Amino acid sequence: MNCPQCKGYRLAPRELEPGLIAAGCSKCEGVLISLLNYRYWADYKRFSGPDGDEEIIAEDNEKAQLCPKCHRIMAKYRIGIEASNKIDLCANCDEAWLDSGEWSLLKRLDLQDKLPKIFTDAWQANIRKLRQTQQQKARYQNILGDDFERVEEFKSWLEAHVEADKIKQYLLY
Numbered sequence: 782m783n784c785p786q787c788k789g790y791r792l793a794p795r796e797l798e799p800g801l802i803a804a805g806c807s808k809c810e811g812v813l814i815s816l817l818n819y820r821y822w823a824d825y826k827r828f829s830g831p832d833g834d835e836e837i838i839a840e841d842n843e844k845a846q847l848c849p850k851c852h853r854i855m856a857k858y859r860i861g862i863e864a865s866n867k868i869d870l871c872a873n874c875d876e877a878w879l880d881s882g883e884w885s886l887l888k889r890l891d892l893q894d895k896l897p898k899i900f901t902d903a904w905q906a907n908i909r910k911l912r913q914t915q916q917q918k919a920r921y922q923n924i925l926g927d928d929f930e931r932v933e934e935f936k937s938w939l940e941a942h943v944e945a946d947k948i949k950q951y952l953l954y
């Protein structure tokens with residue numbers, strides 16, 4: 782199999798974690814993980830935890846990528862709101878492509894056992910929702926500046942109040 786990123790480079794077996802063999806590229810350090818192997822490995826919970834505290838540089842290819850096995854276009858799935866990285870998946874072959882550093886990133890975010898979950902509609906919908914909330918918050922932060930913190934404090938106080946509805950009515954009166 783050739784690397785989907787680097788012309789002329791072949792993927793070779795690489796032990797990503799003890800017991801988890803992927804196909805890796807020596808040039809871009811990307812890895813192709815068979816989800817079948819992954820599920821088997823994950824069932825035995827042989828996770829090694831994050832690789833220390835050093836900064837993780839996780840690359841992320843932006844372009845549509847072809848599956849190195851069947852040459853169909855792979856779909857991109859966001860990992861979460863903590864990082865903008867997307868993982869490529871070929872649903873046809875059940876193989877996932879991780880760019881250099883993305884496996885370490887998954888471990889850092891404690892998602893190393895959630896790989897198949899990331900590819901579900903529910904996971905992706907939740908990310909969209911969280912991102913919307915984040916964007917709304919940023920918008921109001923921008924408008925309100927230093928007062929935003931007070932508004933946030935008031936908002937949590939209001940939401941916890943038994944007479945929240947009455948207070949809201951009064952505010953709009």
Ligand SMILES: [Zn+2]
Pocket residue numbers: 784785786787790806807808809810811
């Ligand atoms: Zn490569």
Ligand SMILES: [Zn+2]
Pocket residue numbers: 848849850851852853871872873874875876
């Ligand atoms: Zn494929």
